Structure formats: C-alpha cells, structure tokens
Amino acid sequence: MITADLTKPARRAHMPGMGMRGAIAGVMAVLGSALAGGCISVTAPNEPIVIELNINIKQEVIYRLADDVRQNIEANPDIF
Amino acid sequence: MITSHRTFAKALLGGLVLAGLALSAPALAQRDPAYDAARRAGQVGEKMDGYLGVVGDQPASVRTLVSDINIRRRANYAERAQAAQPPATLQEYAFTQGCILIARLEDGLKYQAPDGTWQTKAGAAQRDPRCP
Numbered sequence: 001m002i003t004a005d006l007t008k009p010a011r012r013a014h015m016p017g018m019g020m021r022g023a024i025a026g027v028m029a030v031l032g033s034a035l036a037g038g039c040i041s042v043t044a045p046n047e048p049i050v051i052e053l054n055i056n057i058k059q060e061v062i063y064r065l066a067d068d069v070r071q072n073i074e075a076n077p078d079i080f
Numbered sequence: 081m082i083t084s085h086r087t088f089a090k091a092l093l094g095g096l097v098l099a100g101l102a103l104s105a106p107a108l109a110q111r112d113p114a115y116d117a118a119r120r121a122g123q124v125g126e127k128m129d130g131y132l133g134v135v136g137d138q139p140a141s142v143r144t145l146v147s148d149i150n151i152r153r154r155a156n157y158a159e160r161a162q163a164a165q166p167p168a169t170l171q172e173y174a175f176t177q178g179c180i181l182i183a184r185l186e187d188g189l190k191y192q193a194p195d196g197t198w199q200t201k202a203g204a205a206q207r208d209p210r211c212p
Contacts, residue, residue, distance in 0.1 A: 057175050059210040065168055065176040066212045072160055072177065073184070078111050079152045080181060 125190030126181045130174030135190050135198050179211035
C-alpha cells in the first residue's frame, strides 16, 4: 500500500511532463520541416526570371521594326 | 540638229553619272576582310539578340574584332531605336535586327538557335517564333 501510494503519484507526475515535452518537440519538428519546405519553394522562381527578359519583347513591336531593320542592313553593310 | 546634239550629250553625261554611282555602291558595301574571313571560317556567328558572337575558343584577334563590331552595332541600334516612331527600346531593336540577320545569313555561316546552340545555316534557320 505504501509503495503503491508512492509510485502511482510519482508516475502521474512524471508521465504528463514527458508528454508535454514530447508534444513541444513534435511541434518544433513540424515547424522546422514546414520552414525548411518553405525555403525550398522560395528558390524555385529563380529560373523564369531570366526567360522573362525575352518575353518582354512583343511580336507586334518586332513586326513594326522589321522594315527599318532591313534598311539598316543596306545602310550599314560594314557592321553586319 | 543642235538641240538633239545637246540632248544626246546630256543623256551621255547622265549615263556616265549613273554608271559611276553603280560602281561606287559596292565599294561602300565591303565589310572588313578580317571580319569576312572570320565569318566564313565559322569563328563568329550571328546571335539571337542582334549581336555578333564568338563560336567556341578563338584567338584574341577574333574576340577583339567581335567586340569592336558589337560596340558599333550597339551605337547604331540605340540611334535607330530612338528614331523609330514610336521609339523602341535598344533591346527590341537589336532583337529584331537579329531575326532579320539570321534569316538573311548565307548558307554555311554560323548562327545561334533559340536553344542557345551554334548552328550552321542550311536553308531556313531555327528562329524565335516571334521573328517576322
């Protein structure tokens, strides 16, 4: 009876404490992986930025300049 | 009779002037012999952006030649882009020039394909879909 009285409250006091620490560790791990996952997704948009520079030149503008560019070749044959 | 003689003289003079112009025009069209040789040797090629590129590893003389021509091209593009109505950007003008230069390039000469690789012109070139 004395031993049971001493060990039971001890276990009760001990177990919830471990559970809390475990839960905190678990939350930290989830947060950590979520943050790491977030970092990886940030690096992804680096590639399309380079392509964007060429996309900015519109076909409409190219067609408008085409005649001028052809005349330029005739006018400056030494640089082409 | 005198008047017909005069008109004949005028026609003759006009013909000589025209012949003189026709002869002087090709003299203007000449590109630098070193540049022409580098083009034919495949050491330099036309890039998509309207500038000249060095194909692979080339001696310093070729690299200098390319850099000199590109400086002159850039100045020319900037001037013409500004003069266009409405004005275009340097990049827009240069890119359009690249489209036309690659299209007009003689067979056997080098050009840059849209994937960035150097190609030898043989018939229709691989060009950007926006090219006219």
